Amino acid sequence: MNFKTQREKFRSKSISAKEAVQETIKRAKTDKLNIFINCFESEALSKAEHIDNNFAKFKDQPLSGVPIAHKDIFCTKDLITTCGSRMLKDFKPPYDSTVIDNCNNAGSIMIAKTNMDEFAMGSSNETSFFGPVSNPWSENLVPGGSSGGSAACVAADITCISTGTDTGGSIRQPAALCGITGMKPTYGLVSRWGMIAFCSSMDQAGPFSKDAFGCAALLDAMASYDLKDSTCSKRKKICYEKSLNDNLGNLKIGVIKNIEDLGIHKNILNSYETSKTVLQGLGHELKEIDFSELSSGICSYYVIAPAECSSNLSRFDGVKFGHRSAKQKDISELYMQTRSEGFGDEVKKRILIGTHVLSAGFYDAYYLKAQKVRRNIKNKFEEIFKDVDLIFMPTTLDQAFEKNRESSDPNRMYKEDLLTIPANLAGLPAISFPNGLKNNLPTGGQLVGNYFSESLLLNITNKIQEVTDWHKMTP
Numbered sequence: 001m002n003f004k005t006q007r008e009k010f011r012s013k014s015i016s017a018k019e020a021v022q023e024t025i026k027r028a029k030t031d032k033l034n035i036f037i038n039c040f041e042s043e044a045l046s047k048a049e050h051i052d053n054n055f056a057k058f059k060d061q062p063l064s065g066v067p068i069a070h071k072d073i074f075c076t077k078d079l080i081t082t083c084g085s086r087m088l089k090d091f092k093p094p095y096d097s098t099v100i101d102n103c104n105n106a107g108s109i110m111i112a113k114t115n116m117d118e119f120a121m122g123s124s125n126e127t128s129f130f131g132p133v134s135n136p137w138s139e140n141l142v143p144g145g146s147s148g149g150s151a152a153c154v155a156a157d158i159t160c161i162s163t164g165t166d167t168g169g170s171i172r173q174p175a176a177l178c179g180i181t182g183m184k185p186t187y188g189l190v191s192r193w194g195m196i197a198f199c200s201s202m203d204q205a206g207p208f209s210k211d212a213f214g215c216a217a218l219l220d221a222m223a224s225y226d227l228k229d230s231t232c233s234k235r236k237k238i239c240y241e242k243s244l245n246d247n248l249g250n251l252k253i254g255v256i257k258n259i260e261d262l263g264i265h266k267n268i269l270n271s272y273e274t275s276k277t278v279l280q281g282l283g284h285e286l287k288e289i290d291f292s293e294l295s296s297g298i299c300s301y302y303v304i305a306p307a308e309c310s311s312n313l314s315r316f317d318g319v320k321f322g323h324r325s326a327k328q329k330d331i332s333e334l335y336m337q338t339r340s341e342g343f344g345d346e347v348k349k350r351i352l353i354g355t356h357v358l359s360a361g362f363y364d365a366y367y368l369k370a371q372k373v374r375r376n377i378k379n380k381f382e383e384i385f386k387d388v389d390l391i392f393m394p395t396t397l398d399q400a401f402e403k404n405r406e407s408s409d410p411n412r413m414y415k416e417d418l419l420t421i422p423a424n425l426a427g428l429p430a431i432s433f434p435n436g437l438k439n440n441l442p443t444g445g446q447l448v449g450n451y452f453s454e455s456l457l458l459n460i461t462n463k464i465q466e467v468t469d470w471h472k473m474t475p
């Protein structure tokens with residue numbers, strides 16, 4: 001069931017919130033893809049009862065009566081929040097993150113927390129302490145990551161909306177690999193308070209749904225100014241759902257010159273060409289743009305992200321919260337044992353890289369240089385947006401890949417983020433939408449917009465989805 005139908009059923013009283021939750025939990029219990037880390041059945045049922053008893057108050061909220069699953073990176077008061085790590089496997093935060101708070105107030109009911117790559121580091125969901133998630137389209141394949149559980153949850157029709165976070169592509173890439181719609185908003189649009197930090201200068205939460213309509217409603221709930229996050233934007237709130245009806249006029253859309261030289265699979269390029277025709281059919285003009293700086297993004301990201309993660313993850317020391325090793329004689333052994341036991345290999349690798357690039361003697365050569373490349377990419381985007389309204393490109397280089405592929409080439413996965421990372425480096429909003437099936441697996445197209453152009457991105461995706469049925473295809 002899509003989001004619109006689900007919400008309408010509650011609003012028209014054809015089902016109660018409690019019934020919606022019961023149906024959703026029944027589906028969640030049959031999950032064989034390892035989508036969830038923890039389910040919260042009794043909490044969900046009592047929240048649903050509260051919503052049913054206060055129907056008038058919740059009826060017109062953006063997510064009224066809709067069951068939702070949240071990525072296990074958002075702190076939930078008194079409910080285990082693991083971030084996919086052994087370090088936090090029993091951690092119960094004393095507060096709700098702003099995203100959770102906002103979604104609760106908007107009338108949604110959390111039924112579960114979804115599986116994810118450990119501390120959001122990964123593109124395949126294989127780095128989770130709780131085991132890998134399978135792709136609903138084929139169990140041997142990965143769903144993408146790091147928000148793979150959330151994407152699989154919607155693709156498998158368990159919930160019609162879910163939340164994710166995107167630091168280098170973790171909403172858009174799993175959306176593409178699972179055949180759903182996912183959006184990374186402008187940096188600062190959604191509060192990061194209570195969202196466990198990976199790379200604070202790029203982390204951004206955003207919505208998943210089958211279609212742009214569901215994403216718009218969920219973003220309406222998620223986005224808010226928040227005093228508790230100093231990087232949160234103070235702009236006036238707009239209603240994304242309403243702005244889906246705005247007339248777009250004829251837009252100029254940038255397409256990257258010689259994109260086929262970037263090593264993109266022909267299936268992805270095929271779908272890309274088809275969706276370009278759809279955009280033209282909607283009256284938009286395609287304009288070739290030069291963006292040779294694009295591929296330098298990956299090198300910059302894989303220095304800056306580990307640098308920030310090494311600093312952010314220093315708080316997990318066995319003293320304040322999370323795992324504490326039993327094997328310790330003194331304080332340094334406590335730190336060392338706790339971190340050795342608590343973190344998985346990918347996280348340790350990134351902490352090592354991050355500490356290295358920040359250390360005296362290497363800071364200038366790596367970290368500072370990476371920041372210059374980042375600025376260069378941001379400047380390039382600004383230049384491009386003087387000329388075009390949006391940029392269109394594929395979301396990923398390839399479709400969903402097999403589990404355990406990385407063992408042969410540990411850096412291969414990093415290269416997969418080539419097309420998603422630039423938007424994070426610049427802090428720009430971007431949306432991934434399904435644009436066809438090849439070999440019975442989904443492909444994704446990505447639109448990148450200027451700062452705070454979320455309504456434009458959602459609106460144009462909605463217009464595409466009015467004339468195509470790629471988003472209706474199910475595993």
Ligand code: GLN
Nearest residue numbers: 120121122167168169170
């Ligand atoms: N794949 C990227 C990484 O591993 C992106 C992760 C993310 O967006 N959270 O860092």
